[in-house]
Amino acid sequence: xxxxxxLLASVAVATAMPATAQNRSATTNMPVIGSAPxxxxxxxxxxxxxAQTNFRGLSGETLQxxxxxxxxxLATNAASASVQFDAVCSFPHRLRxxxxxxxxxxxxELPPTPSAGFTYAVPYRAEVSWAGVNTALDADALSRRVAExxxxxxxxxxxxxxxxxxIQQGASNVRANAPVIAGYYGDTxxxxxxxx
Amino acid sequence: xxxxxxxxxxxxxxxxxGSAAAQSATDTKSFxxxxxxxxxxxxxxxxxxxxxxxxxxxxxxxxxxxxxxLAAPPKVLxxxxxxxxxxxxxxxxxxxxxxxxxxxxxxxxxxxxxxxxASGWTATAATFATGAGSNPGAIQTRPTAFSGDINVxxxxxxxxxxxxxxxxxxxxYLGLVTVTLAVAN
Amino acid sequence: xxxxxxxxxATAAAMVPGTALAQAAGDTSTGQVIVNGNVARLCILGAPxxxxxxxxxMAATSGxxxxxxxVLGDQSVxxxxxxxxxxxxxxxxxxxxxxxxxxxxxQPGxxxxxxxxxxASNWALSPTAATSAxxxxxxxxxxxxxxxxxxxxxxADVNVTLxxxxxxxxxxxxxxxxxxxxxxxxxxxxGGGS
Numbered sequence: 001x002x003x004x005x006x007l008l009a010s011v012a013v014a015t016a017m018p019a020t021a022q023n024r025s026a027t028t029n030m031p032v033i034g035s036a037p038x039x040x041x042x043x044x045x046x047x048x049x050x051a052q053t054n055f056r057g058l059s060g061e062t063l064q065x066x067x068x069x070x071x072x073x074l075a076t077n078a079a080s081a082s083v084q085f086d087a088v089c090s091f092p093h094r095l096r097x098x099x100x101x102x103x104x105x106x107x108x109e110l111p112p113t114p115s116a117g118f119t120y121a122v123p124y125r126a127e128v129s130w131a132g133v134n135t136a137l138d139a140d141a142l143s144r145r146v147a148e149x150x151x152x153x154x155x156x157x158x159x160x161x162x163x164x165x166x167i168q169q170g171a172s173n174v175r176a177n178a179p180v181i182a183g184y185y186g187d188t189x190x191x192x193x194x195x196x
Numbered sequence: 197x198x199x200x201x202x203x204x205x206x207x208x209x210x211x212x213x214g215s216a217a218a219q220s221a222t223d224t225k226s227f228x229x230x231x232x233x234x235x236x237x238x239x240x241x242x243x244x245x246x247x248x249x250x251x252x253x254x255x256x257x258x259x260x261x262x263x264x265x266l267a268a269p270p271k272v273l274x275x276x277x278x279x280x281x282x283x284x285x286x287x288x289x290x291x292x293x294x295x296x297x298x299x300x301x302x303x304x305x306x307x308x309x310x311x312x313x314a315s316g317w318t319a320t321a322a323t324f325a326t327g328a329g330s331n332p333g334a335i336q337t338r339p340t341a342f343s344g345d346i347n348v349x350x351x352x353x354x355x356x357x358x359x360x361x362x363x364x365x366x367x368x369y370l371g372l373v374t375v376t377l378a379v380a381n
Numbered sequence: 382x383x384x385x386x387x388x389x390x391a392t393a394a395a396m397v398p399g400t401a402l403a404q405a406a407g408d409t410s411t412g413q414v415i416v417n418g419n420v421a422r423l424c425i426l427g428a429p430x431x432x433x434x435x436x437x438x439m440a441a442t443s444g445x446x447x448x449x450x451x452v453l454g455d456q457s458v459x460x461x462x463x464x465x466x467x468x469x470x471x472x473x474x475x476x477x478x479x480x481x482x483x484x485x486x487x488q489p490g491x492x493x494x495x496x497x498x499x500x501a502s503n504w505a506l507s508p509t510a511a512t513s514a515x516x517x518x519x520x521x522x523x524x525x526x527x528x529x530x531x532x533x534x535x536x537a538d539v540n541v542t543l544x545x546x547x548x549x550x551x552x553x554x555x556x557x558x559x560x561x562x563x564x565x566x567x568x569x570x571x572g573g574g575s
Contacts, residue, residue, distance in 0.1 A: 023442050025378035026239030028273055032291055032310070032350060032371040034251035036363040039260050088260040090304070091365035131301075156364050158260065158303030221422040221467075222568030227429040227458055228560060229543060231436035231479055231495065235556035238447050277448055277490070279440070280556035341555045343490040379556075 040089040040193035048082035048162065055081040063165060068122075074179030076122050078169040087130065088158040089193045095130055095161075096150040096192040103141025103173060106183035119172035119180040126189055127164045131157030139187065141173035152196055163191065233279060237377040240276030240346065245269065249350055254291075254308060254369060260362035262308060262355045270349035276317070277343035278377055284346070285335045285376045288312040290326040290356060293366035306364050307356035312373045316347045326371070327356060337380055348375055424470060424567040426539065427461040434458060434543060436479075439495060440554045448553040450495060453546040463504075463567060464536040471509075471530050471570035472501045472539065478515035478522040479561035481554075492517035492552035498545040499563045503538060505531040513561070517549040522561070530570040541565060 047058045054077050056064040065079050104122040114120055121141035128135050130153070137149040170177035249268040256263050293306040300306045309327030318336035325331060350373065355361050363369075434456045441451045481493040494515035502508035509528025515521060541563060548554055 023234065023236035023238075023447075025376055026237045026276075027374055027376040028239045028242070028247070030242075030247045030249060030271060030348060030373040030375070032249040032251065032268075032288075032373060034254040034266075034291060034308070034369045035367045036255050036293070036365050036369060037253060037257065037367075038365040039255070039257050041258060041260060088303075088362055090255070090260050090362055155301045156304050156362070157301070158362050221424060222566060223424045223426045223463075224564060224566040225426040225429055225460055226562055226564040227431060227541075228433045228562055229436065229456075229479055229497075230433055230558070230560045231439040231453075232558050233440045233481070233554040233556050234438060234442065236440070236442060236448065277553055279448055279491075279554060340485055341488050341491050341553070343488065343553055 036090060038089075038091040038195065040093060041087065042161070042191065042193060043086040045083045045085050045163070048084045050082065052081040054079035054167075058083060065167075068185065069180045073177065075177040076119065076167060076169065076171040076180055079167040080165065082162060082164045085161040085163070085191065086159075087161045087193060088156075089131075089153070090156050090158075092152075092154045092156065092196060094150055094152050094192075094194050094196045095128065095133070095135065096148060096190075096194060097126060097128055097135065097137040098190040098192065099126070099137060099139045099147040100188040100190070101139070101141075101186075102143065102145050102147035103139040104167075104185040104187050105141070105144050106181070107186050108183060115181065117174070117178060119174050119178040121173040122167060122171050122180065122185060123173060124165060124167045124171065124187075127166070128161065128191065129164075130161040131155070131159070137189075161191065163189070165189075235278070235280035235379040237278040237282055237379055238276060239375070239377055240273040242271050243274050245271055247271070249373070251291075251353075255363050262353060262359070262363060266353045268350060270347055273346040273348065273375065275343075276346050276377060277341070278338070278379060279341050281340065281380045282338050282342065283335055283378050283380045284314055284317045284322050284338065285378070286312050286314040286322040286324045286348075286373065287334065287376075288324045288326050288350070288373045289371050291369040291371035293364055294368040294370050296364045296366045300361075300364050303361060304364050305355045305357040305361040306366070308363070308369060308371070309354045309356050310350050310371070311352040312348065312350050314346055314348050314375050316345055317342065317377070322375075324373075325352070327354060346375060348373065420466070422465075422467040422569065424463075424465040424569075426463045426565060426567050427459070429541075430459040430461065436546070439479075439546070439559065449551060450546060450548045450554060456543040458541045458543075458563075460539040460541065460565060462536065463539045464534070465531070465567060466534050467569070468533050469530055469570045470504075470535070470567060471528055472504045473525065473527040473566040473568070474499050474501045474509050474511040474541070475523060475525040475562075475564040475566070476511040476513045477562040477564075478513035478519070479559035480515060480519040480522055481557040481559050483555060483557040487518045487555065490553055491555050492548045492550065493555045493557070493559075494519045494522060494549060495554070495559060495561075496545075496547050496549065497543055497561075500542045500544070501528070501539055501565055502542070503540050504535065504567075505529045512545065515549065517552055527571070539565065539567070
């Protein structure tokens with residue numbers, strides 16, 4: 001029996017077609033997405049370390065003046081205090097300082113009948129330092145109204161917002177060192193971080 | 197007398213066919229049949245969930261810091277195969293704010309790092325950490341042909357620059373995970 | 382010399398009974414030579430028109446069947462001027478599946494063999510076909526079939542057609558060079574053929 005087997009594997013290698021480059025790898029893309037919404041957060045205030053003058057301290061959100069007037073002249077005593085707020089705004093925003101009364105006014109509902117020569121509202125200055133920007137609101141107490149000051153901050157901010165309240169010696173809405181009419185005096189100062 | 201030489205009388209001339217070795221009752225012929233299959237990889241498809249990992253809101257809105265509970269369900273590449281020895285490579289780019297592209301101010305970051313993992317193809321899963329200086333484990337080799345599912349997951353999220361930094365506000369933070377199967381030699 | 386020859390002739394004549402003695406003293410004498418010849422039974426297959434059938438790339442490289450066997454057309458090989466000089470011959474076809482040379486074990490879902498059918502025709506009344514049935518791992522790659530008997534001596538071109546290329550379980554095909562073999566045998570039918 002004669003058998004002729006013709007196995008030409010070398011010929012097969014020479015004629016094998018190479019795979020196209022695009023089949024030799026396969027890539028799948030999977031995006032990862034999320035969002036960070038615009039937020040501003042102001043934490044509750046705390047008394048700043050360091051000296052405060054003629055203030056009893058911060059109770060909750062209330063700064064209580066110790067001796068508002070000199071006991072002999074009834075002129076306004078100087079007072080100053082600094083308060084800190086931990087704050088963050090994750091976007092370019094606006095800082096607004098708003099005084100409810102534009103000065104320390106008597107809290108009784110009836111407006112006082114101004115008695116000549118007496119102080120019936122006490123002006124003060126509020127200075128704010130935040131995100132490298134400083135601004136101040138002078139509550140001049142000349143009229144009882146909402147007084148406001150705003151400043152634009154063109155970048156996100158995170159850290160400590162510093163508020164300093166300063167009452168000058170003899171401060172008065174009538175005449176420096178004029179005696180102050182008796183009563184409870186107060187103002188509400190709001191700090192607002194908001195979109196521009 | 198005629199002498200006839202009967203030379204043939206005692207001998208028979210037998211006329212037979214030639215040598216038996218060259219021819220027989222059966223003959224056989226054969227031919228080879230050859231072909232080839234190229235080395236190729238196919239990435240498979242993601243069924244049902246789409247290809248995007250959507251983490252939603254990235255921050256704790258009361259603090260502005262990265263949420264500590266960020267998670268997205270893993271994805272499965274179904275029907276992946278390579279007809280020969282192969283490598284699997286996972287790559288990831290950190291999530292970056294797409295609109296806020298300037299350098300972030302002090303106290304802020306615009307980038308979130310994470311780790312992407314592709315498992316099921318090789319004995320050791322391929323991983324890529326976007327915050328790492330190098331990722332040698334991002335390429336793994338499968339020594340044989342294989343067909344199977346690849347599980348892709350992301351995790352270990354961290355604010356780039358430090359966990360105390362806040363994320364700048366941006367509605368679009370975007371990163372990309374890629375998984376590549378390639379024929380290996 | 383002369384004497385010797387006569388002696389041989391005489392001896393030869395004496396040794397052959399009957400014939401020479403019966404023709405004594407005649408002027409005619411007849412001798413006889415018997416000539417005999419013998420032709421053996423012989424089959425010859427023509428050399429295949431192609432020594433190797435190259436199917437080229439066997440797997441689909443895109444689409445829904447990527448990685449699986451592509452549609453491969455029929456292939457033909459002719460063994461021209463084949464003949465058998467006797468009655469009662471038959472064709473036998475032995476087909477060996479294409480199996481990959483890669484020795485590593487086959488993974489689940491994959492095959493390293495391609496089966497097909499080899500059909501030898503134009504000899505007997507009906508063709509002889511053998512289909513390989515290799516497993517995914519390339520085991521049992523060979524199948525053999527013997528055809529019906531061709532009752533008369535015949536000269537013809539034997540045609541071999543390769544068709545029906547499939548992978549076991551239609552599995553994915555591992556990469557590599559695959560090779561198989563077709564062996565055609567022509568010879569006496571065994572027991573009258575199948």
